[in-house]
Amino acid sequence: MDWDSGATGQVEQVVVEILEAVRRRGDSAVLEYTARFDRITASCVAELEISPERRATALDRLPSMQREALEFAAERIRAYHQRQKTESWSYTEPDGSILGQQVTPLERVGVYVPGGKAAYPSSVLMNVLPARVAGVDEITMLAPAPGGEINPLVLAAAQIARVDRLFTIGGAQAIGVLAYGSETIAAVDKIVGPGNAYVAEAKRRVFGQVGIDMIAGPSEIMVVCDGQTDPEWIAVDLFAQAEHDEDARAMLVCPDPLYLDQVQSAMERLLPAMERSEIIRAALNSRGALICVRDLAEAADVVNFVAPEHLELSLIEPERMLSAVRHAGAVFLGQNTAEVFGDYCAGPNHVLPTSRTARFASPLGVYDFQKRTSLVRCSGDGAARLGRIAGRLARGEGLTAHARSAEYRVQESDDEQQPPL
Amino acid sequence: MDWDSGATGQVEQVVVEILEAVRRRGDSAVLEYTARFDRITASCVAELEISPERRATALDRLPSMQREALEFAAERIRAYHQRQKTESWSYTEPDGSILGQQVTPLERVGVYVPGGKAAYPSSVLMNVLPARVAGVDEITMLAPAPGGEINPLVLAAAQIARVDRLFTIGGAQAIGVLAYGSETIAAVDKIVGPGNAYVAEAKRRVFGQVGIDMIAGPSEIMVVCDGQTDPEWIAVDLFAQAEHDEDARAMLVCPDPLYLDQVQSAMERLLPAMERSEIIRAALNSRGALICVRDLAEAADVVNFVAPEHLELSLIEPERMLSAVRHAGAVFLGQNTAEVFGDYCAGPNHVLPTSRTARFASPLGVYDFQKRTSLVRCSGDGAARLGRIAGRLARGEGLTAHARSAEYRVQESDDEQQPPL
Numbered sequence: 001m002d003w004d005s006g007a008t009g010q011v012e013q014v015v016v017e018i019l020e021a022v023r024r025r026g027d028s029a030v031l032e033y034t035a036r037f038d039r040i041t042a043s044c045v046a047e048l049e050i051s052p053e054r055r056a057t058a059l060d061r062l063p064s065m066q067r068e069a070l071e072f073a074a075e076r077i078r079a080y081h082q083r084q085k086t087e088s089w090s091y092t093e094p095d096g097s098i099l100g101q102q103v104t105p106l107e108r109v110g111v112y113v114p115g116g117k118a119a120y121p122s123s124v125l126m127n128v129l130p131a132r133v134a135g136v137d138e139i140t141m142l143a144p145a146p147g148g149e150i151n152p153l154v155l156a157a158a159q160i161a162r163v164d165r166l167f168t169i170g171g172a173q174a175i176g177v178l179a180y181g182s183e184t185i186a187a188v189d190k191i192v193g194p195g196n197a198y199v200a201e202a203k204r205r206v207f208g209q210v211g212i213d214m215i216a217g218p219s220e221i222m223v224v225c226d227g228q229t230d231p232e233w234i235a236v237d238l239f240a241q242a243e244h245d246e247d248a249r250a251m252l253v254c255p256d257p258l259y260l261d262q263v264q265s266a267m268e269r270l271l272p273a274m275e276r277s278e279i280i281r282a283a284l285n286s287r288g289a290l291i292c293v294r295d296l297a298e299a300a301d302v303v304n305f306v307a308p309e310h311l312e313l314s315l316i317e318p319e320r321m322l323s324a325v326r327h328a329g330a331v332f333l334g335q336n337t338a339e340v341f342g343d344y345c346a347g348p349n350h351v352l353p354t355s356r357t358a359r360f361a362s363p364l365g366v367y368d369f370q371k372r373t374s375l376v377r378c379s380g381d382g383a384a385r386l387g388r389i390a391g392r393l394a395r396g397e398g399l400t401a402h403a404r405s406a407e408y409r410v411q412e413s414d415d416e417q418q419p420p421l
Numbered sequence: 422m423d424w425d426s427g428a429t430g431q432v433e434q435v436v437v438e439i440l441e442a443v444r445r446r447g448d449s450a451v452l453e454y455t456a457r458f459d460r461i462t463a464s465c466v467a468e469l470e471i472s473p474e475r476r477a478t479a480l481d482r483l484p485s486m487q488r489e490a491l492e493f494a495a496e497r498i499r500a501y502h503q504r505q506k507t508e509s510w511s512y513t514e515p516d517g518s519i520l521g522q523q524v525t526p527l528e529r530v531g532v533y534v535p536g537g538k539a540a541y542p543s544s545v546l547m548n549v550l551p552a553r554v555a556g557v558d559e560i561t562m563l564a565p566a567p568g569g570e571i572n573p574l575v576l577a578a579a580q581i582a583r584v585d586r587l588f589t590i591g592g593a594q595a596i597g598v599l600a601y602g603s604e605t606i607a608a609v610d611k612i613v614g615p616g617n618a619y620v621a622e623a624k625r626r627v628f629g630q631v632g633i634d635m636i637a638g639p640s641e642i643m644v645v646c647d648g649q650t651d652p653e654w655i656a657v658d659l660f661a662q663a664e665h666d667e668d669a670r671a672m673l674v675c676p677d678p679l680y681l682d683q684v685q686s687a688m689e690r691l692l693p694a695m696e697r698s699e700i701i702r703a704a705l706n707s708r709g710a711l712i713c714v715r716d717l718a719e720a721a722d723v724v725n726f727v728a729p730e731h732l733e734l735s736l737i738e739p740e741r742m743l744s745a746v747r748h749a750g751a752v753f754l755g756q757n758t759a760e761v762f763g764d765y766c767a768g769p770n771h772v773l774p775t776s777r778t779a780r781f782a783s784p785l786g787v788y789d790f791q792k793r794t795s796l797v798r799c800s801g802d803g804a805a806r807l808g809r810i811a812g813r814l815a816r817g818e819g820l821t822a823h824a825r826s827a828e829y830r831v832q833e834s835d836d837e838q839q840p841p842l
Contacts, residue, residue: 065813066813066814066817069810069813069814069817070814072810073810073814080520083510083512083522084522086507089504091504098754099501099767099768099769101504101505101769102743102752104747106780106781107747107748107780120818121814121817121818122814122818153817153818189780189781190781208636208776208778210781211778211780211781211782215629230829232829233826233829236822236825236826236829237826239822239825239826240820240822240823240825240826242822243820243821243822243823244820274821274822274825275819275821275822276820276821276822280822318798319798322523322796325794326525326528327528327794328794329794329795330794330795330796330797331523331794331795331796331797332797332798333519333796333797333798334798334799336799336800336801336803336804336830337797337798337799337804337830338804338808338811338826338827338829338830339826340811340815340823340826340827341797341799341804341807341808341811341827341830342795342797343811343815343823344807344810344811344814344815344827345807345810345811345814346520346797346799346807347520347797348520348522348795348796348797349795352795355629357629357632358792358794359527359528359610359632359792360527360610360611360631360632360792361632361792362792362793362794363793363794363795365793367788371779371780371781371782371783372783372784372786373746373748373749373750373751373752373779373783373784374750374751374752374763374769374770374773374784375743375751375752375754375769376751376752376753376754376758376762376763376767376768376769377739377740377753377754377755377758378755378757378758378762378767379757380757382757383757383758383759383762386762386765386766386767387759387762389490389493389494389765389766390759390761390762390764390765390766392486392487392490393487393490393491393494393542393543393765393766394761394764394765396487396490396542396574397541397542397543397574398696399661399664399665399697400664400695400696400697401657401660401661401663401664401695401696401697401701402661402664402761402764404657404660404661404695405654405657405658405660405661405759405760405761406759406761406762406765408651408653408654408657408759409757409758409759409762
């Protein structure tokens, strides 16, 4: 079940060198690496910026079916994520002291969007919109444009999601310039978005300097079926996961061995017609599974052990099982609810915890772009009360300057009155 | 401003070896390292467990002043953290589809508590209570007991915070056994708590396998004062931070140069009387600062650049400045509100983002022990609508198995009726 996401020594060495160069030389290092890896020659980083006008043009030129679909998806994602917003709160104690938690958006966020094969407009929406809903001041998106080419759907999605700035910069140099800043690009506070091994290693290394999202492992689905769904539907649901890449993991859990056979037959029948059949076959052969369980209670045990990124409960009564599900990134309930809806337009985020991390991690959300600050405002009485207690506890820990600092506030208040403990 | 928290090569090598041994050999490796590093010879790990009875005895034997203070602190911490609990939510769309977010506590959490010099009962309360409030099933606390000795205040705090299991195991071997589990100790889902360089490096390495909290840098305070507070109070507030260790950072920001001189004089006058004067002097000499600003607006700029872990607004009108504060771990408002209250008993957590990470990170809280799962349940109409859109978007991304999976749900519903997009 382990997924070794550690970078190889060669990747590490290249990334260290690139990050160090970008940190020391800023724009000029970015230009060099962009010329070398993406074959774009620019005289300054400003030339790599894609203006809002160009993004607007890309959106205008989309076929209306595509544009409508992207805008529909964006609207649903926005509506769902609005509910995730955390609000500030405070309360006043009987002695007049005030305690609270101030919730504020991050100031600057960088969103990385991979280029080439994996240039997904859905990824732009899923990473940018939660930051936008959180109220982030400035969102800078970086995406490589190998040979100068960039997917117009990606530009259109950036326009719909209203990124503030967009540059065609990719790889470890993109992560470096977001983390450290340069003459042209301001350093950000957090970097999110998927990428290849170089991008992942660079994110790992700048973590601490800036925040990062989780480093994702391969995508996974676990389908639990009671044997009542058309086997072809389930076969294609598994294919949809497997077509991502050879490491994707598609698993079906069912108490009915005959149904598992039917799904297997459906897969064999349908596979040749799939455009990405080679990838699907490789993924299913190396990491797929059809798992026969005694009953749905045992299915829940399997689910909770695997803590799948995506869980499809293709059951007549999915709600009955939901209460037994403890660990999953996202759950899709009922035969009608294809997992792929969640990849695009159901509303929830498609950036989800993989490789069993749903035991402790959550989908990307608005909360990832907000932070909290604790607030304490003591009344005179409150300070005297806390001062006595803090003084005792500090002396118990041998921290006497702490105790003195606390006790000053007791004396002060005692001049006025002597509140009970 | 950078704090290089990277482990040295020597530390890394030792930690890799210990983690690997614990992963492969479980209990027996734990016993070996505990004998070697903590000089405790036990024939089995069960002998290292401290029973609830022993913890209860430790609590009963405390002087009543200490016990009262710990219980008072625990009660305030619990009350504050209760407000942080995130609740599940869901909503129904006009077509009958249901979207939601299920919030559940983590199942098992490990809390590390350092031994020796840094054995702080307050740290037990601050790390355990948020997990308890979140509803975590099982909390396992590990703390080294060099030579068999453990601070009775730490045992008492563990009893007050109601940890489920407590073992005297420390160092990288403690982190290893929490992450991987052994014959006697169940693997946890997340590890929190401070520790030395070996513990920090071990946490860094097991991250992914389990969740971890932030790896903290040295503690910091920034005091902003309008020159109206007794200079001795401010001097001792700075000492309280500096006495933690030689790397602690204490900074005062004020628009009045004469007041800064008064604080400096107070520090020189009071320092010799402090029990930890050597540490305080070292910290202040290498990392302390008295910063003269033009006005409080400029003070806010300094605050936001530094993003201090602790911010004390020792001002007559602290609320006026609060709205300009963007980045801080915790804010203490007004002359009466000593930062040290927050270390012990004000209510908010004392585990806070350091080294400028308050730009993107939050205090440890109940939210760190809860996780979210997205829920989607489509009605027939909802599925048909989403299926059309998802199909289009999937084809735009060249993922045709995704498109097929989506489109199955459109046909199904179309048999019944044809809902508008």
